[in-house]
Amino acid sequence: MTDQPGLQHLDETEARLRSAIATRTGQVQPDGATGLHAIRQRAQVARRHRRVRRGFAGALTVAAAIVLVAIAVPALRDDGRERVSATGRDGSTTTTAATSSTTVPVEPAPPLAVWPPLGHEQYADPSNAARAFVGEYVGLPDPPLSDFRPGPPMSGEIDVYQRGENRGVLENHVLSTIALRRTLAGWTVAGARTDDIVVDNPAPSMVVGSPVVVDGKGRGYEGTIIVNVRDGGMGAGETLGQGIGIAGCCDELLPFHLEVALDRPPSQPTGSVLLNTDSGLDPVASFAVVPVRFGPTPTILRQLHATVFQFPTVTSAEYRVGGSCDAFWSWLQRPCTRVDKKNPGT
Amino acid sequence: MLRLYGMMMAVMEAEAGAGRGSDLAALHLRYYSSLVRLASVLIDDVGTCEELVQDAFVAALGRDHPWRDEAKAPAYLRSAVLNGARTHLRRRVVRRRPQAVQVVHGDRSPEAEALERDEHQVVLDALRSLPERQREVLALRYYLELSEAEIAETLGIAAGTVKTHAHRGLTALHASLEYQR
Numbered sequence: 001m002t003d004q005p006g007l008q009h010l011d012e013t014e015a016r017l018r019s020a021i022a023t024r025t026g027q028v029q030p031d032g033a034t035g036l037h038a039i040r041q042r043a044q045v046a047r048r049h050r051r052v053r054r055g056f057a058g059a060l061t062v063a064a065a066i067v068l069v070a071i072a073v074p075a076l077r078d079d080g081r082e083r084v085s086a087t088g089r090d091g092s093t094t095t096t097a098a099t100s101s102t103t104v105p106v107e108p109a110p111p112l113a114v115w116p117p118l119g120h121e122q123y124a125d126p127s128n129a130a131r132a133f134v135g136e137y138v139g140l141p142d143p144p145l146s147d148f149r150p151g152p153p154m155s156g157e158i159d160v161y162q163r164g165e166n167r168g169v170l171e172n173h174v175l176s177t178i179a180l181r182r183t184l185a186g187w188t189v190a191g192a193r194t195d196d197i198v199v200d201n202p203a204p205s206m207v208v209g210s211p212v213v214v215d216g217k218g219r220g221y222e223g224t225i226i227v228n229v230r231d232g233g234m235g236a237g238e239t240l241g242q243g244i245g246i247a248g249c250c251d252e253l254l255p256f257h258l259e260v261a262l263d264r265p266p267s268q269p270t271g272s273v274l275l276n277t278d279s280g281l282d283p284v285a286s287f288a289v290v291p292v293r294f295g296p297t298p299t300i301l302r303q304l305h306a307t308v309f310q311f312p313t314v315t316s317a318e319y320r321v322g323g324s325c326d327a328f329w330s331w332l333q334r335p336c337t338r339v340d341k342k343n344p345g346t
Numbered sequence: 347m348l349r350l351y352g353m354m355m356a357v358m359e360a361e362a363g364a365g366r367g368s369d370l371a372a373l374h375l376r377y378y379s380s381l382v383r384l385a386s387v388l389i390d391d392v393g394t395c396e397e398l399v400q401d402a403f404v405a406a407l408g409r410d411h412p413w414r415d416e417a418k419a420p421a422y423l424r425s426a427v428l429n430g431a432r433t434h435l436r437r438r439v440v441r442r443r444p445q446a447v448q449v450v451h452g453d454r455s456p457e458a459e460a461l462e463r464d465e466h467q468v469v470l471d472a473l474r475s476l477p478e479r480q481r482e483v484l485a486l487r488y489y490l491e492l493s494e495a496e497i498a499e500t501l502g503i504a505a506g507t508v509k510t511h512a513h514r515g516l517t518a519l520h521a522s523l524e525y526q527r
Contacts, residue, residue, distance in 0.1 A: 009520055010516050010517065010520060012520075013516055013519055013520040013523060014488075014516060016465070016469050016523070017469055017473065017484065017488050017516075017519060018488050019466065019469075020465070020466040020467075020469035020470050020473075021387055021470075021485070021488050021489050023466045024383075024386060024387060024466065024470055025383035025384075025386060025387065025489060028382060028383050028386045028392055028395070030378060030379045030382040030383075030392075030395075030396055030399075031396070032374070032375075032378055032379060035374065035378050035382075035396060035399070035400060036370075036371065036374050036378070038396075038400050039370065039374065039400050039403045039404060039407075040370070042400060042401075042404045043370075043403075043404045043407045046404055046407070047407075
């Protein structure tokens with residue numbers, strides 16, 4: 001007699017196991033929608049932690065490099081020094097030295113246009129420009145639009161309405177508002193805004209590099225804010241990099257933060273950041289568009305941030321050259337800004 | 347809730363096409379439920395199963411290769427879920443070991459408790475008491491109906507070893523169920 005069960009008995013065990021597993025798995029009904037939302041949220045947190053770790057390692061490297069430079073440069077030259085001030089949490093002022101070159105006046109850059117791209121058809125009518133923009137850039141075919149509202153000279157706005165049932169138009173529900181500007185060639189789209197997404201960063205015309213840091217407050221279906229970075233020649237469905245931010249799901253606007261890494265370099269010096277919500281059925285509902293310039297990440301600025309924020313008591317900093325904040329930032333074509341330690345930007 | 351989920355599925359299908367977000371939505375749509383059910387064969391608490399599967403997706407998002415090569419994604423996700431389940435069960439054993447002693451000395455005998463459980467629960471409990479590899483092989487084989495080669499790829503072992511674990515697991519399961527009769 002043997003302890004090994006016969007094949008028939010194993011068949012019976014196999015059948016019992018199949019039945020038990022089928023019953024068990026049939027009882028389990030995962031909540032897929034919540035699952036995807038949870039994955040996105042947790043992935044966002046995980047990415048943030050990874051970046052913080054990488055940033056910390058990078059900051060250490062940069063700080064070490066700055067120490068070397070700080071030792072070497074004064075030995076070679078001691079002229080042309082300006083002061084950079086940083087305000088601590090207790091109001092005290094820490095100063096550090098930054099070597100500045102001769103100030104070169106920078107001509108203010110012309111306002112950027114998001115649409116139409118170079119070589120594209122130009123528009124003599126603002127409504128046609130807005131319609132083409134929403135269809136070809138945002139990806140909403142046949143959008144219901146308001147009449148053109150003239151604003152300051154050579155500019156104005158057009159609202160995009162939500163569609164109701166049977167393709168009706170809900171004129172009391174504005175999804176987004178498109179800002180238009182007239183140039184010598186015709187009407188151009190300067191950007192778009194929506195009540196659902198308030199973009200704090202990047203500011204219009206800001207110089208951005210990879211990753212593009214995007215901050216703001218928003219609300220959307222399942223709290224999802226979809227961000228696409230495009231260069232000037234790109235339309236709907238094209239992107240240099242995409243990210244998904246988690247903001248508010250309901251009436252309240254809640255903050256979101258994400259960093260969108262560019263998968264490839266832009267082919268043009270200017271572009272745009274498109275932020276949109278989805279409706280649960282349509283991939284695009286409300287949208288905001290911010291024009292940006294692409295440039296190399298200003299390494300010197302990152303080094304400066306690392307130097308200033310290495311002191312734990314320093315929570316924000318305002319850089320000045322010759323006492324002028326505007327003079328300092330003009331080389332980046334940005335307005336004077338106070339830099340926050342938590343989000344110094346690039 | 348079902349309507350909401352349906353809408354979400356529609357969005358995910360619409361998203362499918364480009365970008366990592368779209369990859370996530372498409373893979374989630376295809377594999378999330380079956381992975382949760384796979385974990386539920388090994389672990390009783392469904393909430394824990396969902397967390398393990400979400401962990402697997404998050405871990406995969408941090409890497410590039412599973413998402414770029416869709417053919418490898420299912421094996422990677424299955425493997426990550428089984429690894430998570432294994433870790434969870436080991437920790438649970440460590441945490442609950444003292445309690446297990448108390449149950450033995452409780453008012454009701456283990457036999458009396460076993461009698462109250464239904465047939466399927468008895469079989470599942472017997473499966474969960476098998477050695478790790480044996481129960482994982484049986485779960486992959488009898489829930490997902492994977493081939494020996496697919497199980498081998500998921501668990502990172504040889505196909506011959508899969509066959510051995512499957513046979514030993516089934517034999518041990520039979521012995522365990524016979525003992526409880």
